[in-house]
Amino acid sequence: MRLIACMLMISIGLIGNPAAAQNKEMKMVDPSEFVIMPWGTTSGDQSVFDTIRDCGFNTAGFVRVDDLDKVEKAGLKCLVSDPTTHAGDKEALLDQAEIDKRVQALVKRVAGHKAAFGYYLRDEPTARVFPGLGRWAAAVYKADPNALAYINLFPMGVSIEALGVYSYDHYLDEFVQQIKPKFISYDRYSLMDDGSLAGGYFLNLERVRAASHRHNLPFWNIVLSNSHFRYAEPTPAGFRFQLFTTLAYGARGISYFTYFTPKTGNYRLGPIDQFGNKTQTLYMLRDVNLQLQNILPVYITLKNVNVFHHPNVPDGSQGIATSKFTESVEGGGDFVVGEFEGPDGQQFAMVVNRDLHKSTPFQVKFKEDGEIQRVSAYTGQINPWQGEDRWLAAGQGMLLCLKK
16 A cells, blocks of 8 residues: 555655656746746745745736745746735825835835845726825835836726726726836636636637737736635646636746645635645646747747737637738647747747647648648747647647748
């Protein structure tokens, strides 16, 4: 029985885990280039932060000043969170002098710590408090010019009353104009427990991408890593879908709600359960995070220039007629394709299988002649695209490039 138990522990990665050892040697992309973050407050002993890094994250989430040394030791960075600088509706009414006082006091406590990447301010504000949040963001940039002031926005689909303005585009533009952020972050949960994708997922990506390009700002997407309400329980396909569709739209960050499973309602199957134990979700999430880490050295050098869907086009999205580089995409299902330019003008395409349940073979033809290569999500190497590489699992994406 002891031997069987030991073999079981090895099989699910609890001991003797070569992947975890390899992760510690992997050169992580810095959050300033691409953020990979468990969304929420992180605290605990050193092992908590080490496990987050071994899961492929480069950012520890929202962390207290007292835990910054643990974050640094784990090889991570974080957003500093403190009750004195949580900018709720009441705090948004404070005058600049009081806000400056609070922010400067926190920055003094942080003392330029290497693990501090930015400061958490607020989640999902109405536009009515943007002027006040602008004062908070200005205080952060004044006290710590290289840091980020973190404010996450509502998704599409909430009421006009919640947005505080007449449209979602107006909401995004007002956020940029009044807060002058260094990035745009929003959340969107759309994988449902009946196996479907809720409407509006791609439309929300379209609108945030458009605002990102309009204001020349990077954007981050927050997706699901637990189940609650009517949302689906985590699956490998669901994680792949959320990651690779986000990449196809040119995002520069992805966060997962949540890493620690909340002890309320019907929340379940976060990477760490309500008792502090690892769940199978952690290993699913680690798989996509490690794939991401492998393609990021190439991806972060690229400029997103177009996104299209084929053959079926969701509401508010564009079809293959808008393609800049891609002549055709063929296979057994629906695809979303993000098109990118490299620093030297080289053409890239992130091809994603939109199906949440079925794998598909696929063929891609670029408009120009040349050898099609792929950036391996398992080695990071660029190799000819051929043979069994011409398959995509459910939700899987593949970064292709054209070698002329």
